[in-house]
Amino acid sequence: MNSLPVLLSFLLALMLTSLPLPEGAVIYRPEWLLLVLIYWTMAIPERVGIFTGWLLGLTLDVMYGSLLGQNAMTFALVAYLVGILHLRVRMFPLWQQSFMVLILIIIHLALNAWVRGITGQFSIVWTYWMPALTSSLVWPFLFILLRDLGRQRISR
Amino acid sequence: MREILRRLGGATPATVRIMVLLAISVATMLIDHRTQQLEGLRNILQTAVYPVMFISTLPREVIRGISGSMESSSELKTDNESLRQENLLLHSRLEKLHSLEADNLRLKRLLGQSDQIAERVLLAELVEVSLEPYTQKISLNKGSRDGVYVGQPVINGDGVVGQVVHTSQFQSTVTLLTDPGSAVPVMVIRNGLRSVLFGTGVRNKLSLPYLTADADIRIGDVLISSGMGGRFPTGYPVATVTEIKQEPSDEFLTINTLPVTQLDHGREVLLIWPEIAKEKIVPLQQEIVDE
Numbered sequence: 001m002n003s004l005p006v007l008l009s010f011l012l013a014l015m016l017t018s019l020p021l022p023e024g025a026v027i028y029r030p031e032w033l034l035l036v037l038i039y040w041t042m043a044i045p046e047r048v049g050i051f052t053g054w055l056l057g058l059t060l061d062v063m064y065g066s067l068l069g070q071n072a073m074t075f076a077l078v079a080y081l082v083g084i085l086h087l088r089v090r091m092f093p094l095w096q097q098s099f100m101v102l103i104l105i106i107i108h109l110a111l112n113a114w115v116r117g118i119t120g121q122f123s124i125v126w127t128y129w130m131p132a133l134t135s136s137l138v139w140p141f142l143f144i145l146l147r148d149l150g151r152q153r154i155s156r
Numbered sequence: 157m158r159e160i161l162r163r164l165g166g167a168t169p170a171t172v173r174i175m176v177l178l179a180i181s182v183a184t185m186l187i188d189h190r191t192q193q194l195e196g197l198r199n200i201l202q203t204a205v206y207p208v209m210f211i212s213t214l215p216r217e218v219i220r221g222i223s224g225s226m227e228s229s230s231e232l233k234t235d236n237e238s239l240r241q242e243n244l245l246l247h248s249r250l251e252k253l254h255s256l257e258a259d260n261l262r263l264k265r266l267l268g269q270s271d272q273i274a275e276r277v278l279l280a281e282l283v284e285v286s287l288e289p290y291t292q293k294i295s296l297n298k299g300s301r302d303g304v305y306v307g308q309p310v311i312n313g314d315g316v317v318g319q320v321v322h323t324s325q326f327q328s329t330v331t332l333l334t335d336p337g338s339a340v341p342v343m344v345i346r347n348g349l350r351s352v353l354f355g356t357g358v359r360n361k362l363s364l365p366y367l368t369a370d371a372d373i374r375i376g377d378v379l380i381s382s383g384m385g386g387r388f389p390t391g392y393p394v395a396t397v398t399e400i401k402q403e404p405s406d407e408f409l410t411i412n413t414l415p416v417t418q419l420d421h422g423r424e425v426l427l428i429w430p431e432i433a434k435e436k437i438v439p440l441q442q443e444i445v446d447e
Binding site for chain 1: 170173174177178180181182183184185188189194197198201202204205208209211212213215216284285286287288289290291293295321322329336337357
């Protein structure tokens with residue numbers, strides 16, 4: 001399988017992540033990059049996995065100005081978990097996958113909050129968990145989109 | 157190096173790889189948190205992702221450009237007129253300021269104090285990209301290529317905005333005063349009382365935690381940067397006191413202040429390079445020793 005759609009989807013996810021949103025919409029932004037990582041780790045675990053996740057997380061740290069290694073750690077961990085579960089999860093219906101995405105993103109957010117709590121003053125407001133919910137809501141659409149993107153490449 | 161990459165890429169079991177990567181992450185986080193040593197690396201990486209950030213700002217810029225070109229000429233005329241008047245007013249005030257500055261310098265020289273007068277400034281524009289959620293940071297379109305450095309003070313027309321925390325070749329990240337990690341040495345303009353002002357993480361609220369009940373401070377007092385610590389130059393307005401509370405159980409006063417700059421408005425800020433005045437002023441003690 002060509003790696004172009006993989007690269008392209010990661011690039012697009014990065015752009016969606018840094019895209020300026022109006023005040024108030026920012027808190028609902030899904031974790032695009034992590035979602036795309038979860039998809040590809042599930043679909044082609046022999047190509048995309050822990051190390052890819054780590055690099056993507058590091059890119060996000062650089063873009064966000066957060067501690068170097070903060071998102072790299074959580075991304076690698078999520079990729080690791082997906083790697084363990086991928087055979088089972090691929091069989092799940094979409095809504096069950098969404099639920100798993102919810103849990104994974106909560107883990108990601110919790111680790112982030114933990115690091116930020118240790119290194120500075122950081123108090124969680126409830127909207128901090130919003131991206132987990134929106135991410136799991138967009139998951140089915142993203143899944144179908146990326147699956148079709150991957151299939152098109154194969155059939156050529 | 158290639159061997160390491162190959163091993164991390166899949167030649168070793170996943171459990172080992174995740175352990176190694178987690179260890180590396182924790183190490184880099186520690187180094188990044190405690191020291192400035194990774195700033196060089198961050199500069200390079202941030203420059204590398206610059207194209208992505210640039211492209212994602214384009215839609216906003218296009219919309220802004222279109223709405224800008226639709227401003228009517230009459231609007232522009234009235235704008236121009238009011239700006240001209242303001243310019244005239246500021247000019248006349250500046251004339252007065254020049255003579256005051258000369259006076260001030262002379263007096264300070266008598267006292268044997270050095271003063272920061274010469275300051276180089278650079279206008280920078282806000283880049284609208286999203287940074288880490290729930291932090292008070294902004295991104296600017298000037299970077300280390302323009303001489304921006306980590307720790308550099310940032311101001312706007314009203315007063316202090318914050319300081320630079322990361323730089324890349326073309327952009328820099330600024331921590332606003334309201335960020336929980338921010339602290340500025342200030343003094344009360346009325347009586348010279350010194351303290352340190354901290355960010356709270358809440359927009360439009362700064363706290364002044366280390367003043368005791370007998371401190372001479374009132375609501376409405378203006379706080380200016382005191383120049384202690386050598387990072388922020390002296391004399392820029394920072395905040396005004398809005399609330400003073402005395403908890404019976406607490407030795408210190410709870411003081412809330414409002415930053416003078418509207419941090420979420422405006423697109424332009426100034427980067428400043430504080431420089432000690434070229435003429436070195438001989439301190440009094442030294443003269444005594446010389447005699």
